[in-house]
Amino acid sequence: MLSVWGPALSAADREQVVAATYDDYSVSAPTPELVVVCHGFGCKFRAEVELSAADRGKLAQIMAGGKASPAAERQAVAGAWAWFDRRIAGRAGTRNHVAAAGAQYMFDAGQFDCIDASRNTTSLLLVLEQLGLLRFHSVDVPVSRGLLIDGRPLHYTAVLRENGNGVKWAVDSWTRAYGQPAEVMSLARWRDG
Numbered sequence: 001m002l003s004v005w006g007p008a009l010s011a012a013d014r015e016q017v018v019a020a021t022y023d024d025y026s027v028s029a030p031t032p033e034l035v036v037v038c039h040g041f042g043c044k045f046r047a048e049v050e051l052s053a054a055d056r057g058k059l060a061q062i063m064a065g066g067k068a069s070p071a072a073e074r075q076a077v078a079g080a081w082a083w084f085d086r087r088i089a090g091r092a093g094t095r096n097h098v099a100a101a102g103a104q105y106m107f108d109a110g111q112f113d114c115i116d117a118s119r120n121t122t123s124l125l126l127v128l129e130q131l132g133l134l135r136f137h138s139v140d141v142p143v144s145r146g147l148l149i150d151g152r153p154l155h156y157t158a159v160l161r162e163n164g165n166g167v168k169w170a171v172d173s174w175t176r177a178y179g180q181p182a183e184v185m186s187l188a189r190w191r192d193g
Contacts, residue, residue: 013138014126020141021122025115030123032056032130037092037123038116040109041101047092056131058083063133070136070162074169077128077137077160078181081171084124086179099177114156117174118142121158121182125171137162137169145191157190 018029025043027036037047062083066076089095093110105111112120125139140159147154157170170190173182 017122017126017139017141021119025119027119030126030130032127035088035120035123035127037088037094038119039092039094039097039112040116041106041111041113042115043119045092045109047088049088049091051127055087059128059131060133063128067135070164073134073136074160074171074184077125077134077171078184080128081121081124081173081176081182082179084120085173085176088120089178095178097178099180100175112174114154114172114174117172118156118158121171121173125158125160134160136164140168143170143187143191145193157187159187160184 022029025038027038027043027046030036033051035049035051037049039045039047059080062080063073063076065079066073085094094112095110097111098105101108101111101113106113119142122139122142125134128134129139137160140161142156142158144154144156155174157172157174160169160171161167162169168187169184170187171182171184172190175183
């Protein structure tokens with residue numbers, strides 16, 4: 001299916017993103033009405049968060065700032081994460097999560113590791129896509145960098161693919177503390193990080 005904004009995510013693409021993101025953790029894919037939030041490292045804890053009509057309206061309002069260009073849309077996505085992070089915190093108990101939570105937090109149910117963060121961010125991106133709020137991008141499969149043998153720890157991120165040119169963008173919320181916009185950069189730059 002094509003739109004004036006570029007190719008929409010096909011059902012097969014959506015199935016691939018959902019399988020790669022949620023199947024290993026037995027987590028349901030998000031809908032515009034319900035999102036399962038992972039927290040406590042490795043999706044050890046889950047919280048169901050209902051999204052109301054008012055929540056969907058707020059997301060539409062935030063994403064309206066991204067209508068001008070792909071760069072503006074990425075900036076709006078970063079801001080949508082900040083709102084979403086605050087929205088899910090009460091239900092998930094993550095109001096005090098820290099940026100780049102490491103091993104010292106692995107027994108704290110109120111923290112996110114990069115697995116939790118990449119799944120939660122992908123959930124938000126899929127909700128935005130299902131609501132028709134992504135015009136210039138499609139949701140792609142989360143990716144990782146680092147292999148331990150190369151001296152870098154494993155790290156995961158959510159990914160957007162720009163419809164016009166196919167450039168992939170990392171949308172990394174793990175590097176941000178509670179209520180801050182996600183960090184968005186080209187996936188190539190993120191992999192070098």
